[in-house]
Amino acid sequence: MKDRIIEMLEAIHPGIDYETTGSLIDDRILDSFDVVSLVGDLMDEFDVEIGADLMVPENFNSVDDIVALIEGLEG
Amino acid sequence: MSYASLAFAGFVALALVLYYIVPARFRYVILLIFSYVFYVMACNKYVIYIIVTTVSTYFIARLMERSDVSLKAALSKEGIEKEAKKALKKQNKSHKKTLLTFALIFNFGILAVLKYGDFVIANINLVKLNVFHSTSFLGFINPVLPLGISFYTFQSMGYLIDLYYGKYECEKNFLKTALYVSYFPQIIQGPISRFNDLSKTLFSGASFNSLNMKYGLYRIFWGLFKKLVVADRVAVYVTNTIDRYQELRGVYLLIAVFFYSMQIYGDFSGGIDITIGVSQLFGVKVTENFDRPFFSKSVSEYWNRWHMTLGTWFRDYIFYPITVSKSMIDLGKKCRKLLGEALGKRVPIYIAMFTVWFTTGLWHGAQWRYIIWGLLNFVIILISTECEGVFGRINGFLKWEGTFIQRLFRVVRTFLIMSFLRVFDLSSAGISQALFVIRKSLTDISLPALDMMTELGLDEKELKAAVIGIVIMFVFDLIQRRGSVTDRLMRAPLMVRWSLTAALVIAVVIFGSYGPGYDSRAFIYLQF
Incomplete structure (x- = not known):
């Protein structure tokens, strides 16, 4: 899952070391346009529904945060 | 009864005495009684509207809670398959969605009829006259707008949306729900409080604390x-x-x-x-609700610091739900394919922003000048987002990035933009008056x-x-x-x-x- 998410992020915003970066939102590496695009891709890829209540920086600051978000929704 | 009146001071003093006399567990009841006395004094029989919103909010909240409890019981049964669990969750969500939709339509429906009914009728009549040349006009409703209806409706519906998302548990005590909706110090003009924030202290029946008194009185006098x-x-x-x-020199209008x-x-x-x-x-x-808004360096920053509870309400309950809705996600994908990644990904966000600013304008009043005012804010924020690169290059050329002069320039620019936009708010005669005032105040300058x-x-x-x-x-x-x-x-x-x-x-x-x-x-x- 992690590798697939990194691929998606690369497609939206290339040139970032997503493995190590832990402040994608706080450092404004991803803007709101990127996050909404990513949410669409994640919903399709993992067949989950990401509600408006989950649109908080803590869920998108790192790849691990995104993985945890998807796993939480799948569980 | 205005908050800035001696009558209100007396009202609060009486409420305070009773509040601290009764045992802590009943203190919220004193607040509720005073909230309803305050409301009835202001609105008389129209108190019925706030009662209707309170009752509907309470019962929908309890029904959503019951749905969650049933789900929990079903999920806790042994040997239940993962797929079955998923289906149960989906079913629960769908049930809660139906309940929420009913509450939203019902309560925003009341607000829409009372606040916007005549505006819609006026526009229908205008279309009838100008397009169909018909003079059989619809009659106006001329409703009495209950005190704080926008504030308590937004606050109550925010509470139900939070419950739908399962952010916290619902309030089981009807009287406490009634107090949350009607709490008198904020009924006139907000802020639009979140239940999980306000409830922590609203129902706790705090003990008398001299520091609270001092801080409270300073704040009131300020x-x-x-x-x-x-x-x-x-x-x-x-x-x-x-x-x-029309008759005054522009400088007086500018002032x-x-x-x-x-x-x-x-x-x-x-x-x-x-x-x-x-x-x-x-x-x-x-x-x-405010964080020194006139020191903002951009219009979007200004809106993060002015009437903050309304801004976060729109963000959480309109902006995000639109951007992550299935139809908008699908539209975003189509646009990314058609227009390319950079441009396509902007479409859903800008549609959501447009909706937010249209609604913000409408929230301020049922007139076109408010809608124009809201949309002008949207246009300015859109331009500043799209021209970020150009502004960056200009700043690089001027070599003033991060300097005090640049900050001052941005603060003054934001203040000027917001002040001139407010002319639409000020001009009760409509858009043409607003444009006239802006033009004259900028061109007819004298001492x-x-x-x-x-x-x-x-x-x-x-x-x-x-x-x-x-x-x-x-x-x-x-x-x-x-x-x-x-x-x-x-x-x-x-x-x-x-x-x-x-x-x-x-x-x-x-x-x-x-x-x-x-x-x-x-x-x-x-x-x-």
């Missing part, structure tokens, strides 16, 4: 200063000037434009200070004459009091940047503390602008 010394004083000039906008910014800030944030201060007397913590200023309601003494009041208001905001002014005051030597306290009280009593019969002007946001 609010009164902003309202009575600044807002109500310049309001006289603003009203007189706008009434005679009115700036004074209106001060008026609305003093009036609204002053009212919120009173709300927060009064709440503090009861040990209730109400969310802050203002004191005689004319006096004629418009501000003689030399009044003008000095207004300007000094505005300067004090801004200096206070400037100091506030480095932490709470009240905290500093509390730490100050006794003499300094007493002197400043006396000065504040005297300023309110002596320099407050008291209208005819010592009745302060109604708060501007009361009409929303």
Whole structure:
């Protein structure tokens, strides 16, 4: 899952070391346009529904945060 | 009963005495009784609307809770498959969605009919006349708008949406739900509190605390200063000037434009200070609604610091739900394919932003000038987002990135933009009046004459009091940047503390602008 998410992020915003970066939102590496695009891709890829209540920086600051978000929704 | 009146002070004093006399567990009941007395005094029989919203909010909340409990019981059964669990969750969500949709349609429906019914009818009649040349007009409803209907409807529906998302558990006590909806210090003009924030202290029945009293009273007097010394004083000039906008020189209109910014800030944030201060007397913590907005460096930053609870309401309950809705996600994907990644990904966000600003305009009033005002904010934010690169290059050329001069320029620019946009809010005669005022105030510049200023309601003494009041208001905001002014005051030597306290009280009593019969002007946001 992690590798697939990194691929998606690369497609939206290339040139970032997503493995190590832990402040994608706080450092404004991803803007709101990127996050909404990513949410669409994640919903399709993992067949989950990401509600408006989950649109908080803590869920998108790192790849691990995104993985945890998807796993939480799948569980 | 205005928050800035002696009657209200007496009302709060009586509520306080009873609040601290009764046992802690019943204190919220005192607040509820006083909230309903306050409401009935203001709205009489129209209290029925807030009761209807309260009852519907309570029962929908309980039904959603019951649905969650049933789900939990079903999921806890042994040997249940993962797929079955998923289906049960989906079913529960769908059931809660139906309940929420009903509550939203019902309550926003009431708001829509009462606040926007006549606006819709007027526009239908206009279309009938101009397009179909028909003169069989629909009759107006002429409803009485219940006090604070936008505020309590938004607050209650926010609570239900949070429950739908499962952010916290619902309130099982009907009386507590009723208090959350009707809490009197914030019913006139908000803030729009979140249940999980307000409920922590609203129902706890705080013990008497002298520090809370001191902080609360300081905050109330500071609010009164902003309202009575600044807002109500310049309001006289603003009203007189706008009434005679066609005959006056542009400079007087320009002064009115700036004074209106001060008026609305003093009036609204002053009212919120009173709300927060009064709440503090009861040990209730109400969310802050302003963060020194006139020191913002951009329009979007301004909106993150002005009427913050409305902004976050729109963000959480309109902006995000639109952007992550299935239809918008699908549209985004199509646009990314058609227009390319960079441009396509912008479409869903801008559609959501447009909706938010259209609604923000409409929230402020059922007139086209408010909608135009909202959409102009949207256009400015859109331009500033799209031109970020160009502005970056200009800043690079000027070599002033991060300097004080650049910050000052951006703050002044934002203040000017927001002040001129507010002309749409000020111009009760409509969009053409607003455009006329803006054009004339920018092109017909001359030195203002004191005689004319006096004629418009501000003689030399009044003008000095207004300007000094505005300067004090801004200096206070400037100091506030480095932490709470009240905290500093509390730490100050006794003499300094007493002197400043006396000065504040005297300023309110002596320099407050008291209208005819010592009745302060109604708060501007009361009409929303």
